[in-house]
Amino acid sequence: MKRRFSDEQIIGMIKEYEAGVKAQDLCRKYGISDATFYKYKAKFGGMNVSDARQLRALEDENNKLKRMLADAMLDNAALKDLGNKKLLTPDVKRRAVRDVMDRHGLSERRACELADLHRSVFQYRKRGQDDVALRKRLRELANERRRFGYRRLHILLQREGVEVNHKKLFRLYREERLTVRKRGGRKRALGTRRPILVPDRANQRWSLDFVSDAFSDGLRFRVLCIVDDYTREALATVVDRSLSGARMPRELEQLIRQRGQPDMIVSDNGTEMTSHAVLKWSQDTGVNWHYIAPGKPMQNAFVESFNGRLRDECLNEHIFGNLAEARRIIETWRIDYNTERPHTSLGGLAPAVFANLNRAARPASLELRMGSAQQALTVTKSTERNRNGFYT
Incomplete structure (x- = not known):
């Protein structure tokens, strides 16, 4: 509240009183009551102007300290209401700020500072989105x-x-609670690792491995998986009750007639892979057959990765009644794997789409436009349909 007289004017009144002017005359002159004059005299009597200024400064500082103390006590009470738990998300902080403002009457600015929330975030209103x-x-x-x-x-x-x-x-x-449940644990190799060399063109290196599963009656069957390490295509998934070493050259010959001969084939040291039939076939055809170190499946990582996807997305999802059903379901999944399923190492493209783009001498980088990928996908579906006689 603004006072009527300044400190200098009040001290001037008191000086006049001390000089002999009567109090009644001073009250009439300045239009104040006797009680007001004597209050001025009690407060400013014996002071000069500099003393009055110092007193005013001390009063202002005292009032400021009182306000700061009151604000600190109010902030402390508000912080107690916020609780000890961290406010992590903006929505939680907004609710906390509104609650503090309602309970303690704090301003929006102070409440946002206590909750460590920017005012623009507090004032933001979500736009209605139809998802x-x-x-x-x-x-x-x-x-x-x-x-x-x-x-x-x-x-x-x-x-x-x-x-x-x-x-x-x-x-x-x-x-929507669509999170995929992880199946089993992951074994991690110990010690140093040497990165596997990645081929730079199709048919430069194929990888082979076996996967086994069982029918509903408990009888076992095996799947021979053949993968192109460059295009990541699943070239074949041969399903049978038994796959001997003599059977493997026949399946490879059939595949070579369709795609051409690879420079190298990588496999483990299983009995089928090291059979005389395989060794003789490799010598006759000139295909370099490379065996990984015993107990080192990570050296055949491409087909091992494919085996994991086959197990997780196909074999674990179905119960097979007989051999014909297993062949049909696994072959359908293989075609879908090649033509539809996104492969992260290929920039989200399907393996056969990537192979078609590469064969057409287009840039095979991971930054290919989705329009070109969609066009190649149509060509790939038609190719797979003609090759296998069906597509689902």
Whole structure:
């Protein structure tokens, strides 16, 4: 509240009183009551102007300290209401700021400072977004591809022309409870590792390995997996009750008639791989057969990775009643793996799409445009359909 007289004017009144002017005359002159004059006299009596200024400065400082103490006590009470738990997300901080403002009457600025939240974030209002169609399509793709995580689902949505930020897709993926449960543990190699050499063209190196599973009646069957290490294509998945060493050259000859002869084949030291039939075939054809070190499956990493995907996305998903059913389901999955399934090491392209782009002498970088990939995907489906006689 602004005072009527300054400190200098009040001291001037007191000086006049001390000089002999009566109090009643001073009160009449300045228009104040007797009580007000004597209050001025009690407070400023014996002071000069400099003393009054110092007193005013001390009073202002004292009032400032009182306000600071009151603010600190109020902030302390507000912090206690916020609790000891960290406020991590903006939504949680917004709720905490509103609660503090309602309980303690704090301003928006002070409440945001206590919650470590910028005022622009507090004032932000979410725009209404209709994600119903996106959520529905995400659930449909997740039901079709039960072992795909949100990254591969994101690639599939991009192929359909749905542009969505990967962070938003992950949030929707979590809210829809589509998280894939991990199966089993992962064995990690100890000691030093030497990186495997990656070929730079198709048919430069193939990898072979076996996978086994069982029918519903308990009888076992085996799958011979052949993978091109450059294009990551699954060249063949031969399914039978028994796959001997004499059978392997016949399957390789059939595959070579379709795709051409590789420079090298990599495999482990299984009895089928080291049989006389395989060694004689390798010598007759001139194909260099390389055996990995015993107990070092990471040296045959490409086909081992394919085996893991085959086990996780196909063999564990189905119960096979007989050999014909197993061959049909596994071959259908192989075609889908080559033509549809995104491969992260190929920039999200399917292996056969990448191979077609490479054969057409187009840039085989991981930054290929999705339009070219979609066109190559159509060509790849037609090729696989003609080669195998069916496609589902």
